[in-house]
Amino acid sequence: MTRRLSVAIAFLTALAAIGGLLGFQGGGSSPPAAIAAAEGAAPAPTPPQTATAWTAPDQEAAKLRAKELVPFVEAVMEECDLCRQMRLRETGLGIKEITHSYFLLDSPIIRKTEDLYGPVRFKHSKHAAQLKDCALCHHRRPLDAQAKETTRCSACHQEAFRPDHPERLGLKAAFHQQCTGCHQEMNKGPTDCLGCHRKNVPDHKELVKLPEKPQPTEVTEECLRCHKAAGEDMLKTAHWLWKGPSPYTLNRSKHVTHGKATTAVNNF
Ligand code: HEC
Ligand code: HEC
Ligand code: HEC
Numbered sequence: 001m002t003r004r005l006s007v008a009i010a011f012l013t014a015l016a017a018i019g020g021l022l023g024f025q026g027g028g029s030s031p032p033a034a035i036a037a038a039e040g041a042a043p044a045p046t047p048p049q050t051a052t053a054w055t056a057p058d059q060e061a062a063k064l065r066a067k068e069l070v071p072f073v074e075a076v077m078e079e080c081d082l083c084r085q086m087r088l089r090e091t092g093l094g095i096k097e098i099t100h101s102y103f104l105l106d107s108p109i110i111r112k113t114e115d116l117y118g119p120v121r122f123k124h125s126k127h128a129a130q131l132k133d134c135a136l137c138h139h140r141r142p143l144d145a146q147a148k149e150t151t152r153c154s155a156c157h158q159e160a161f162r163p164d165h166p167e168r169l170g171l172k173a174a175f176h177q178q179c180t181g182c183h184q185e186m187n188k189g190p191t192d193c194l195g196c197h198r199k200n201v202p203d204h205k206e207l208v209k210l211p212e213k214p215q216p217t218e219v220t221e222e223c224l225r226c227h228k229a230a231g232e233d234m235l236k237t238a239h240w241l242w243k244g245p246s247p248y249t250l251n252r253s254k255h256v257t258h259g260k261a262t263t264a265v266n267n268f
């Protein structure tokens with residue numbers, strides 16, 4: 001392996017660590033955000049490496065909630081959409097009832113047949129605050145008077161084509177229609193697959209095999225065992241080749257015209 005390739009991957013390793021990939025799956029910041037964080041003087045968090053590593057309590061709770069199976073609701077209260085909207089407004093149901101600011105949608109009902117992606121991160125509070133109408137999404141409630149107005153979708157929408165309830169969409173279709181449908185209608189929010197879905201990245205704690213106290217180059221070599229193409233791509237980037245200015249920074253506030261391959265000289 002060439003030394004340049006090694007250094008390139010060491011850089012990727014650092015980015016991945018900042019992105020929280022190693023030990024903090026499913027909700028780390030996306031690569032562009034990680035890069036932004038690295039550029040904007042914020043101190044890079046040390047990646048958790050041991051079994052007792054720090055975990056994000058909200059994230060752990062969201063993961064557990066995603067796995068919950070709720071009992072199927074047979075009987076649904078019949079009311080028109082507008083009646084429901086008015087009724088909910090009168091009950092004063094609002095933001096204060098929101099207990100979880102975000103959800104990781106990753107239902108075992110869907111997973112049983114399909115698992116192409118990682119969990120979908122849904123910012124519940126942000127949506128509720130912006131849309132100001134709980135009934136837009138919580139469109140039906142169980143007939144049972146004790147049940148919550150905001151019963152989870154998965155209580156009514158489960159497997160597709162249930163013979164006992166052919167009128168109900170399966171859970172995946174219910175999400176796709178409601179989520180993407182509204183985004184299309186309002187022309188806001190993602191409608192492309194990767195706008196909602198993240199790649200299903202396997203848990204690297206199991207994949208990465210390293211000695212007790214690895215040398216930096218050993219880490220790099222280990223990553224390259226599986227990520228050869230990413231390592232080669234890195235060597236062609238303007239960043240690696242010190243070929244500033246980059247099209248990503250031109251005319252931005254952090255616009256830099258100097259690059260080591262152009263005007264600047266130092267002893268790096
Ligand atoms: C507005 C957000 C949104 C968009 C856009 C979207 N999906 Fe989904 N998708 C979801 C949600 C939410 C689920 C349910 C996740 C769960 O509970 O498992 C889902 C589930 C799935 C699943 C089953 C779960 C899995 O991991 O395999 C597949 C497959 C899927 N979507 C494919 C697609 C494809 C292909 C596109 C683009 C054509 C797309 N989705 C666009 C939100 C979205
Ligand atoms: C953009 C759609 C949307 C809006 C608007 C919205 N929610 Fe939700 N809400 C959801 C989704 C999706 C879930 C997760 C459902 C699941 O896991 O099956 C949820 C879950 C909940 C839960 C948790 C239910 C449980 O049993 O764990 C509560 C409580 C809740 N919402 C309250 C509200 C309130 C109150 C409002 C209005 C202020 C509101 N929501 C607005 C989509 C929405
Ligand atoms: C109490 C049961 C119940 C809950 C909870 C529920 N639904 Fe439904 N949903 C239904 C029924 C019944 C239908 C069939 C047609 C109808 O009544 O509108 C339906 C239909 C739909 C449809 C088809 C289009 C439409 O509006 O009729 C979508 C999309 C949908 N639901 C999405 C969701 C999502 C997303 C959630 C969670 C935020 C949710 N549903 C929660 C019972 C429920």
Ligand code: HEC
Nearest residue numbers: 120122123126136137178179182183186188189190195196
């Ligand atoms: C009734 C309309 C509506 C529904 C239903 C809805 N969204 Fe959105 N969503 C929006 C709007 C409006 C925005 C734009 C917010 C912004 O950019 O300020 C948005 C933005 C987003 C974004 C990108 C920005 C962010 O806040 O993360 C994602 C991802 C997203 N929605 C996922 C979902 C998923 C998943 C569902 C279904 C569980 C859903 N949305 C249901 C209206 C909706």
Ligand code: HEC
Nearest residue numbers: 012013016021199200201202207208219222223225226227
């Ligand atoms: C045993 C094989 C293996 C090893 C070793 C490995 N990975 Fe991965 N990695 C994968 C697979 C498989 C994926 C998911 C498919 C993909 O995105 O290429 C992945 C995905 C990733 C992604 C997400 C890529 C994306 O496009 O979202 C990053 C970042 C990553 N790995 C970094 C690393 C780093 C850093 C190391 C070394 C510490 C490493 N990997 C070691 C197999 C491996």
